[in-house]
Amino acid sequence: MIRHPAFAPGSVWLAGAGPGDPALLTLAALHAIETADVILHDALVPAEILALAPAATRLVPAGKRAGGIHTPQLSINEDLIALARQDLRVLRLKGGDPFVFGRGGEECLALAAASIPFRVIPGISAGIGAASAAHMPITHRGVARSVVFATGEAGPAGGEVDFAALGRAADTLVLYMARQNIGRIAAALIAGGRSPTDPLAFLLDATTPRERVVHTTIGAAAAIAATLPPAATLVIVGPVAGIGAMLAPHRPEAEPSIRSAQG
């Protein structure tokens, strides 16, 4: 019933593995995992998903501190090209979506320059998956007509997103890799006009059995961040985080949602 394109030897597919829960793989990504000769995966792809590959598939950790080391992007690009030139079906499997903080664009440009045929399979981005699991409608009629996804990590040249402007312009903010800089980001949001009492939530290990949602405010975010256990963390800011808090008692199975004392 579902038709998949042929995964031709000598080509590379870039696929998103979604936010963690194997049930949030797309049918296209599952097909790619079942068909590839070799899978270059980052550390955000859980073992349960890699286990879906046939036993003969070669699994290669690459990028985002996979296997404890961080593979530089240029070396990943070179590996993809070299493997494709060995006439293999090469799957580049990434947590989330390849084009949302996944560096998929750099890989596409390298493959195009090397004349390697490629295809991109989108995935559920971590922010989208986490919002669903935490019952936070990142857009909501009358409350949020725009949502921005931004990285909280400072750029290589120290360049950083202008959070004051972003907080003024967009209703909902979904922040990746923002936990470490949350104090600075919260200060910028407040400087831009957001109230310190506006809702902010930390979403930890979303869509996995370890999932935890911590509700707080922009003003209290830095103090709360310091108390959180290590985990893949997304931050959602805006009134929709408050809707998530209202709906928290209705979340199925999940760990009880935690409302911070300081929030």
Added chain:
Amino acid sequence: MIRHPAFAPGSVWLAGAGPGDPALLTLAALHAIETADVILHDALVPAEILALAPAATRLVPAGKRAGGIHTPQLSINEDLIALARQDLRVLRLKGGDPFVFGRGGEECLALAAASIPFRVIPGISAGIGAASAAHMPITHRGVARSVVFATGEAGPAGGEVDFAALGRAADTLVLYMARQNIGRIAAALIAGGRSPTDPLAFLLDATTPRERVVHTTIGAAAAIAATLPPAATLVIVGPVAGIGAMLAPHRPEAEPSIRSAQG
């Protein structure tokens, strides 16, 4: 290998059906389609996806001009509650993702108020699916550290997104329902500081066999929009639309990408 939670009679699942291509369904959404007693779907869910339901499943068009009529949201909320109270497994199936311009939050609040158990299954949002198909990495190191999803539709009270501010604050813009207002939006982006020559792309019927990508500029967007055939349309603005244009010759199978003469 993949474990799905039990779809209990008397409960409602809200699921995203993705951007159009049935292969972009998640395994969780497919499981829901195969298990539901009744499916309330909007017009954005293609027939190929509804055909995956068993023959006995009741299919009910609801919302977003499904079946030629637009079902008001309140009446959909009431139908979901009434069907769940008949002890049915009720699936609310939406194009894209339930929480990205899908009004899923309103349905969750209504279900919670009626004490109906519910669950949310994210989907590939139209903008994410279209960006992948058009090879536009909506984030890209050194070029786009933030991406905003916004609606181009004016709100019920005439309230509208501040596109001038949004265009200044975010690197990439992914605009839903923006085709009709693109002249006004483009003027606001330029007023906010974007150059009229910056890349803008229209993505028509993305991920379907009718897919078409039209590359132009912010300044020429309104004139180009007037020449486009009817289609589900996303707009992507920013340097990443230019990367998509560079990569266009490498898109597999797709209709040839069109570079507008005025672009």
